[in-house]
Amino acid sequence: MRYLPLSDLDRAEMLGVIGAGSIDDLFVDVPAAARKAELFDLPGHAGEMAVERALARLAGMNRPAGAGPFFCGAGAYRHHVPATVDHLIQRSEFLTSYTPYQPEIAQGTLQVLFEFQTQVAALTGLEVANASMYDGSTATAEAVMMAKRVTRRNRAVLSGGLHPHYGAVTQTIAHAEGMQIVRQAAAIDAEAAVIAAIDAQTACVVVQSPNVFGVVTDLAPIAEAAHAAGALMVVVTTEAVSYGLLKSPGEMGADIAVAEGQSIGNALNYGGPYVGLFAAREKHVRQMPGRLCGETVDADGRRGFVLTLSTREQHIRREKATSNICTNSGLCALAFSIHMSLLGEAGLRKLAALNHSRARELAGALAKVAGVEVLTPRFFNEIAVRLPGDAAGLVEALLADGIVAGVPFSRLDPGAGLDDVLLLAATETTTSEDIAALTAALSRRIG
Amino acid sequence: MAMANVGRPTQPDLEISDSAAQGAIAGGRGLLQDELLLFEVGGADRTGVDLEDAALDASDLAGLTRTAPIGLPGLSEPEAVRHYVRLSQKNHAIDLALYPLGSCTMKHNPRLNEKAARMAGFADIHPLQPVSTVQGALQLMDQLAHWLKTLTGMPAVALSPKAGAHGELCGLLAIRAAHEAKGDAARRRVLTPTSAHGTNPATAAFVGYEVTEIAQTADGRVDLADLAAKLGPDVAAIMVTNPNTCGLFERDIIEIARLTHEAGAYFYCDGANFNAIVGRVRPGDLGVDAMHINLHKTFSTPHGGGGPGAGPVVLSQALAPFAPAPWIVHSASGLELKEEDRGFGRMCAFHGQMGMFVRAYAYMLSHGADGLRQAAEDAVLNANYIKARLSDVMTAAFPDGPCMHEALFDDRWLEGTGVTTLDFAKAMIDEGFHPMTMYFPLVVHGAMLIEPTETESRRELDRFCEVIRVLAAAAKGGEAKRFKAAPQMAPLRRLDETLAARKPRLTWRESGATVS
Numbered sequence: 001m002r003y004l005p006l007s008d009l010d011r012a013e014m015l016g017v018i019g020a021g022s023i024d025d026l027f028v029d030v031p032a033a034a035r036k037a038e039l040f041d042l043p044g045h046a047g048e049m050a051v052e053r054a055l056a057r058l059a060g061m062n063r064p065a066g067a068g069p070f071f072c073g074a075g076a077y078r079h080h081v082p083a084t085v086d087h088l089i090q091r092s093e094f095l096t097s098y099t100p101y102q103p104e105i106a107q108g109t110l111q112v113l114f115e116f117q118t119q120v121a122a123l124t125g126l127e128v129a130n131a132s133m134y135d136g137s138t139a140t141a142e143a144v145m146m147a148k149r150v151t152r153r154n155r156a157v158l159s160g161g162l163h164p165h166y167g168a169v170t171q172t173i174a175h176a177e178g179m180q181i182v183r184q185a186a187a188i189d190a191e192a193a194v195i196a197a198i199d200a201q202t203a204c205v206v207v208q209s210p211n212v213f214g215v216v217t218d219l220a221p222i223a224e225a226a227h228a229a230g231a232l233m234v235v236v237t238t239e240a241v242s243y244g245l246l247k248s249p250g251e252m253g254a255d256i257a258v259a260e261g262q263s264i265g266n267a268l269n270y271g272g273p274y275v276g277l278f279a280a281r282e283k284h285v286r287q288m289p290g291r292l293c294g295e296t297v298d299a300d301g302r303r304g305f306v307l308t309l310s311t312r313e314q315h316i317r318r319e320k321a322t323s324n325i326c327t328n329s330g331l332c333a334l335a336f337s338i339h340m341s342l343l344g345e346a347g348l349r350k351l352a353a354l355n356h357s358r359a360r361e362l363a364g365a366l367a368k369v370a371g372v373e374v375l376t377p378r379f380f381n382e383i384a385v386r387l388p389g390d391a392a393g394l395v396e397a398l399l400a401d402g403i404v405a406g407v408p409f410s411r412l413d414p415g416a417g418l419d420d421v422l423l424l425a426a427t428e429t430t431t432s433e434d435i436a437a438l439t440a441a442l443s444r445r446i447g
Numbered sequence: 448m449a450m451a452n453v454g455r456p457t458q459p460d461l462e463i464s465d466s467a468a469q470g471a472i473a474g475g476r477g478l479l480q481d482e483l484l485l486f487e488v489g490g491a492d493r494t495g496v497d498l499e500d501a502a503l504d505a506s507d508l509a510g511l512t513r514t515a516p517i518g519l520p521g522l523s524e525p526e527a528v529r530h531y532v533r534l535s536q537k538n539h540a541i542d543l544a545l546y547p548l549g550s551c552t553m554k555h556n557p558r559l560n561e562k563a564a565r566m567a568g569f570a571d572i573h574p575l576q577p578v579s580t581v582q583g584a585l586q587l588m589d590q591l592a593h594w595l596k597t598l599t600g601m602p603a604v605a606l607s608p609k610a611g612a613h614g615e616l617c618g619l620l621a622i623r624a625a626h627e628a629k630g631d632a633a634r635r636r637v638l639t640p641t642s643a644h645g646t647n648p649a650t651a652a653f654v655g656y657e658v659t660e661i662a663q664t665a666d667g668r669v670d671l672a673d674l675a676a677k678l679g680p681d682v683a684a685i686m687v688t689n690p691n692t693c694g695l696f697e698r699d700i701i702e703i704a705r706l707t708h709e710a711g712a713y714f715y716c717d718g719a720n721f722n723a724i725v726g727r728v729r730p731g732d733l734g735v736d737a738m739h740i741n742l743h744k745t746f747s748t749p750h751g752g753g754g755p756g757a758g759p760v761v762l763s764q765a766l767a768p769f770a771p772a773p774w775i776v777h778s779a780s781g782l783e784l785k786e787e788d789r790g791f792g793r794m795c796a797f798h799g800q801m802g803m804f805v806r807a808y809a810y811m812l813s814h815g816a817d818g819l820r821q822a823a824e825d826a827v828l829n830a831n832y833i834k835a836r837l838s839d840v841m842t843a844a845f846p847d848g849p850c851m852h853e854a855l856f857d858d859r860w861l862e863g864t865g866v867t868t869l870d871f872a873k874a875m876i877d878e879g880f881h882p883m884t885m886y887f888p889l890v891v892h893g894a895m896l897i898e899p900t901e902t903e904s905r906r907e908l909d910r911f912c913e914v915i916r917v918l919a920a921a922a923k924g925g926e927a928k929r930f931k932a933a934p935q936m937a938p939l940r941r942l943d944e945t946l947a948a949r950k951p952r953l954t955w956r957e958s959g960a961t962v963s
Contacts, residue, residue: 001818005904006825018835023824026849029696034732040597045815048559059568061583072573092542093535096556099753104937105876108538109752115485118954122518128953134609137796165796172792176654216511270584271574271797273755296947299940308947314649319658324649326612331751342495344521350498357501407575
């Protein structure tokens, strides 16, 4: 076995040092009834070539986004990731290290986390950010529970533009903690409808911009209304590239900003691993979930970094912790941070402009297709359109034309009565030829 | 075997290293380069990405666009490569040397798994593209589920939890849903041993349960009498790690499960240490109702400096109906992904850590049924070897009988030396090893928990034991000063964690302003 260094001779000699007659002697504490003498009914070990072949066969049964025109978004986006990013995250010292519990020999990871936190705080327009969460949806649930701790209130109002899966995750997790979660019905352009639902028990409103239908909203009036009622505003973003063009959540009055960071540095990966961004006002830092990296000095007064404020965390506080979270999404956060460093401010703005311009081209072309109605009034790189029939059926039909046309809204929220709505995203990877192929095929299929 | 002493002094001369610590002219030391923060080396005018120009027409976004600068520095590609390579060299890694963190399972990460996860058919597929276009991905998930169910002897598995603690949450939510379905809402308590991982009580509290601790016997196991006394109609579940965090197999595990079920409660097993028994023991045969499996431990997906993990949860027949969305079903047209909520809800936006599933599955195929069993046996053998070789210089917390995959020592042997567990750990850094887990589990004074894993050669184990033996002799020989000053050879010396917590500086500020 290529991953196991011990030889049979080693094993025999080591058993001798231990004073055991056989390996079975080391498993004597296992109740006899539960000892398995025979091998399990699974294949035996295999060489590298055989394993690679088996996996390549499975990979070959999937249709990669890069294989042709592709318009899926709705919380995960296909972007170009520079080759440098993937090379650097595979450095042994990043890939095969653990949580930086011994800071003297983990300054690489810690400095990266400190830089990541600073980047996320700048992008969201807030003062502090943590070292990342599992993904955008779990970050949203954690934000709602943080709002409960800050306000000592027990109710949260989720907008009808929030990604339905984010709503479901928040409902699952925050409900478990005893919170009342009010989910407004799916609505294309109605983030402000949360205002009417705020009451004296409301800990926070959760709004999304661009929302799941792609709609960009000025959230400042919502923040004002929430703050007037003593509630917080949580702003969700599923497309981190939009930070390069749009007003930041902080600028619009957000108390907590959460996002899915996959778009920067991370591949689609069929949904994971991704990286949740989490930022907040400094005054609430001690109520934040997740790991935080902070600056300090070593015994010689030199600058260094450590995990800090860990009295919030489970390994110290146990049942009184702010969250049960034990990991972050370290390597994905590293990929995010490297890609963001390569982009820089100028590159991010350019990338965002490029995405918006591709989406404008897509929206313009779709508007000209008879029977297609563009529903998104103000968008970044994603739009919703109404089709003359069932969107899921049309997406399936367009596969025959080699096109993955987008995400039918019914896939996310089957009961919303929006079966004719299709969500489409365009990014810098989308070409004019892709758009022309889509509109031509749509015209044929609809007409 | 001789003490490793090539290229680095094993007994640093304090006077010399004090001056060395001040740094060279430009901060470099031999192969180790000093590196400033991104915000100090980058610039707003630099970029490492060439993008085509797009004429920005944002007329439809009037009043919604950014006006002020974001404050993000950029780096050209060569600068970025230098920045991150220099930073990487300040990290210890399993690829470099033994990383004996007990309870964390730092084993070799095969690179074939990395290659497989990057195949376009896995990395470049979208979670919401039509299921007819991702049949290979669903087959892989289905196969992974089959392996996990077979290895654990459990009938169902929820793949979506994104880490071990997320899996614990999933398991407890299923348990709560099962009680609620029976109309049994009176169960408000979860029992867990004092030696449990912090995530166990944190998760139980998160789900709204009160936590009661179970006492431990003198030989490091759950005290059956105490458990029996605390079980009752108000207990929803017990959470027990097996093998436990002292590195011991719970001999009475079947009786623990029987008592738990008799009281109408469920048995949640923390599967963090499944790597010790995989291929030899099936948790399903022990009476477990739910158990998370850290794919990043037992099945060697890389830890990445603290994530991403993956924590699928296997479920018993009683809990299987309460699994979260989504799940895979076999149909005439192939595999389908069911997204509707039939249990307690949804754990995350999509289907879990697919990238980790690919790596874990590649690892399983490589080892096979025989290799996985051998890996568990070698992990246990290596831990017992370390225990045997060090028990005369350190004090084993539970000297009688074998340990499983990790060996637990306490600090009685340091009594009167002036050296603490922390000091000893820091001295190991100067010898090129990552310290063991310190001060956990909480049931042992000054705990040192050593988990070598199966991917260490005998030569590396011997080198490690030799270093520990020499250091132990130094500690007992009155060299406390040297331990207090350690580490001297690391990129930095001991860091002031109190300062960091008292005046938190969590982001870089120009001119070094502190957040008020």
